[in-house]
Amino acid sequence: MTTDILTFTDLKKYFVIGYSGILNREPITVKAVDGVSFAVREGETFGLVGESGSGKSTVAYTTIGMYRPTAGTISFRGQNLFEGNKTRPLALKKEIQIVYQDPGSSLNPRRSIKEIIGLPLQIHRQDENRLEQVVRLLEMVELPPDYMYKYPQMVGGGEKQMVAIARALATDPSFVILDEPTSALDVSIQGKIINLLIRLQNEFHLSYLFITHDLSLMRNVASRVAIMYLGKVCEVAETAEFFHNPYHPYTQMLLSSIPVVSEEEEKLKLQKIVSTGEIPSPVNVPPGCSFHLRCPSRMDICSEVDPVMVEIEEGHTVRCHLYGGESVDW
């Protein structure tokens, strides 16, 4: 039995975006993440899928400590990441690193690649033989050592992302968040980055939280998948199981919307659910189940009561009234 490395328990993150009311004192909040619970296991790639505005990046940013959660906890190997009001200790920061979506804006254009990769080493006081370490990190991501004298804008998009990966790995983390690491890149380069990430994972026994909106890509990299919709997780399952047997109507809609390139995939794709409606604004989430306005199998209860997560099969949980049942104890 593998152990969990990172556990999210009823995580909530609300943002106040303005005030309303006569005295301008009633906050208008966006519930970016509203009660998210799942656990990432040691050494696995956990996929987090959702459309824009579903809160997947907020989950990532809260995990690395950019935000404090409004409620709920995130624990790393049993240790709460937000103990009291203290800032996170360096030793804990070192363990959780992130690779951002767009390497064009996550790398400082005025710093050389040597400085970019060397900075975390310096901050974490691991800078004995810093130059050697930078060379080692560059080699790790299959870039030639002389790249350290270049600046980000001098190299291609794929190579920039490799630099960002090297920077994330500089502190020798055990958990890496990959926030859409290939969505800013061309398909022809994507494969190289993905295979590099898989190799590094095996080599250093890393655990990944892989955020993406590309389900086809997810099928090939993740061992388990969680689907988010408007700040809530609506389905969690093993990847293979998820693609063969999706339960939640939103998941089914997603799966039938993917453009595919071969006949075999076409057979796998669900044809029955046609995508309708707009994604509601996260400021004004509909009552009850947030998906009910677009749902083809909507019932009366859906507009009133928010469903809870139920376990349908071993390791496969769904948050939908169609499947009723008791809530899962995380």
Next chain:
Amino acid sequence: MTVPLLIEIKNLYVHFSVYGGRLKVLDGVDFVMRSGEKVGLVGETGCGKTTTMKAILRVLPMPPARIPQGEIYFKGQDVLKMSASDLQQVRGRGISMIFQDPTAALNPVFSVGQQLEAVIHHSANRGGKLSRQEIHQRAIASLQEVALADPERLLHSYPIQLSGGMRQRVCIGMALATGPELLIADEPGTSLDVTIQDQVLRLLRKLVEEKNTSVILITHTLGIVRETTDRVYVMYAGNMVEVAATKELFSHPLHPYTRGLMDAVPRLTGGGVSDGIPGRIPNYLNPPPGCRFHPRCPQAMDICRQEKPSSYKLSEDHEVACFLYQ
């Protein structure tokens, strides 16, 4: 008399003068399409897809762009030699374009109605003025066509008040309001979410089917091309490297670039992803001699480094520009 081709591009070159030299972007592009066809144009970012389409509409900024050589015909008329007023007839009534990012394509300071009615006013009424009433009616009709509810209210709203999917629908409605013969859709779903993209593409397919509009669909998502088009052009670094009927291309891709691209797409059936194509698109200031793909090609031969391959016709609906098939 034979019916002229809808679009015919012959040996088109487009160069951009920039600081440091001349970017040789399009390098002898040939492209034909018949009336009623749905043609896909795929390739990596920066391969010249949008430049080619902008050249057809003559909306490339000149300078810095220059067209040193080449001809573009729209229904037998040379677009590059047209007078400004003839060109005005081609744009809008002849050819409409939908852009990748609807947020950037709509003007934020004018209401949807002002923009849509201006389009109808300027391009739909040569030879007779439309009354205000009529323009308004047509604007409403075109919004209804793209399945937008409450068009009256929409005409008075501003782009910022609409969601991404609605904005793209407005753009589609605007592009089709003039009843064009050819619609150029430049990555119409890329900036949208998967489920919304699916809706928009389905709507687009339905509308062009109903109106029998010809379509050029530009995208780098191969799946969308497969589901929408009859014929596909594959473009690499300013050259058309392969053209085939969609089914044929997806079952028998021939050019090493096309094959690399196909392999690189992650499959729903699983099985991991391939490494893709090594290297990146060449620098247009100094493109490699011979076939522009040879530095990245796994099957490059000596001849590829010296000569540029011409297009070889292998069957009725399959042409490929590669020495392997000489």
